[in-house]
Amino acid sequence: MKLFFKTTVTASKSAYTRQRIRRQTWLPIVGMLYSLFALASCGSEEQQATQAQTDGYSMHGDTIVLTDSSNISKRLTLFTVSDQEFNAAWNTTGVVRAIPNNYAEIAAPFAGRVTRAYVKLGQQVNPGSPIFEMTSPAFFSAQKDYFDSKQEWHQADLNRKRQQDLLENGVGVQRELEEAETAYETKKSAFANASAALKIFTTNPEKMELGKPLVVTSPIQGEIVNNQLVIGQYLKEDAAALVVVAELSKIWIAGQVKEKDIHHIQAMAQVEVQVSGLPDKQRLGKIFHINEIMDEETRSVEILIECDNADRALKPGMYVTVGYKDKPAARILAPTKAIFQRENDQFVFVQVGKQKFVKRTVSTGETVGSDVVILSGLRDGEIIVHAGGVFLLKEQ
Template sequence: MQMTWLRGKKTKGISGKLIAGVFFVFFIVLFSACREGSSADDGHHTDYTLQGDTVLLSPSSTLQHQFVHDTVSDQLFQLELTTAGIVRAIPNNYAEIAPPFAGRVLKSYVRLGQKVNPGAPIFEMSSPAFFMAQKEYFDAKQAFRQGELNLKRQKDLLRNGVGIARELEEAETTFETQKTALSNAGAALRIFNVDLAQVKLGQALVVTAPIRGEVVTNNIVIGQYLREEAEPLAVVAELSKVWIVGQVKEKDVPFINELDAVNVKMAAFPDRLMRGKIKHINKIVNEETRSVEVLVECDNYQQDLRPGMYVTVLFKDAPETTILVPTEALFQEEKGQFVFMKLDARRYEKRRVETRGTVNGKVIVSTGLKVGEVIVSSGGSLMLLR
């Protein structure tokens, strides 16, 4: 038992010395690593200094060998945007023709696909409400004539010295009232394109086309009884020109202008390219899609573009000369955007610039750079002080 204890004690002493040695070596290595890290940090800070907006590289710096430089030049640039669009009839060239009163359809004058002019008859219907409007007009017309005759009689009597001024004044007041009533009754009939000179009491109502165009919908059923606020029985549309409604992201809106040329592609005719012009750019941004509605007007003489059809819209801006720089060359800070411009072998300047969009990995620079200047197009982040 005693020998076992002595051996255990001897082993314990050797282990303590070993552990102490390990800790000593660890601290030596850690101290050396810290010194090397400190030297590396000191070397990084000594690569360059910042003097205002000028970065000065140290003589021993090797950063310039990691930079990629580009010379600023004018480039011919034409913006191209592609978006989906939907064909719509132009509102002023589209009319839904519904019955103005409740009544029964008596006759149809059109067929699907027929061309019509303004005032052309579409369908005929009998309507108690239209009969009452006619009756009110004829009653007002008769009362007006009687009032007109009475007024003339009172004037003749007064002129011959046998009339009474008060009765003449009453006749004038009555005449003006009857004149207004006749005008109102006539206006009620003119709404339905009724010729007051030819209207007859009890005649059927003929509903006419308000615009020139083609009958694209015909739901007229002879004998059908229609209630008030019935659905349109026919639709007339002029489709020689149509609108295409496209959506442009708000960031791209500055690149498009009214009257700019637009190309339109249809899935039904993939080899055909149609031309159009921007008619209107909406002033309101859709909050959900962050896009703006753009109306493009297209000629459609062959009527290949049909309302409801989906198309592809290609917006092309007019070619212009501008300055483009890689996105890697541009940096952002609180004061705005900047690039690093090379002044000489060791000096670089933080040059403030203004941009107006990004296209295909390049930034369009509107102000801040001149042709012939040299910028750092890649690696400029190495000069950002921490």
């Protein structure tokens, strides 16, 4: 037991001795490296200070001060910013659409066969103008129900009046009068229902003759822009529209405005509309409606522009160019060469004293030629570095 304990203590002392020797060996090396790093840093700072003194400038955070003898100041061009009247303007594409209230697709109200056509392509029609004629079993049934209910209502009315006269002369019975009045109200209701059933045929029951074919008429004023009528054609109840009537003297242009430009859009403001195929026919439009819901995929809002189209030059489905202009407003414009970008920030060098410049963050808007709109960061009358700012940038 004593021998084992002694051996263990001896081994521990040997390990401790080796660790101490290694520590004593590395400490001078680490100290030497630290000293060399410190000397290098001091040398770098001294070298930068010497270079700054040679170039003739001093730095204080984001501020650079140049001496009168600085070779940098000779390379700088200054510019005084000022408020200027500015109109934000941009172009987007749009699609010509017919105004929904001025557009009608006319189909057969019931199954039947076309027996006559009254219109042709390009023809002008008015509300109530005949479009086509058709025979329809459903229409004949509605006609019969109308005339039968009308006759029954008339007979019920006569019977009611007769029972009233008999009772007034003392020879009638109250119960029979009540029955006559009930029958009258029932027949009157049936006649009203039959009349309502005819309204979907857009026909005037007072001028209708029993057994006559159904004449389908136009609900609006406009021009026949599509005609698929075929004499003798049999139509089902769910058949597509045969005739399209459109009033195109005014049209809508549907355009998309990006999220960042929405604040420029104002209802009833004027816009310029131009067709690529008709460069000489530029016209003005008026913003009719701004959609309240944004398209999440395109990050844009649909606007509808009402435009005169008396010459019918704008056709539904046609692509056009829409030019928007904001109302004139005072804005500060600066040369684009004066703006620098670092990561997500934009900045300029502003002169704040004699040979003294400070780096200031700015927010920019639209670009106009060689200038850019400054939204924030600069005030009217301030002086910025127009050209040569790259020499100041090198010292940052």
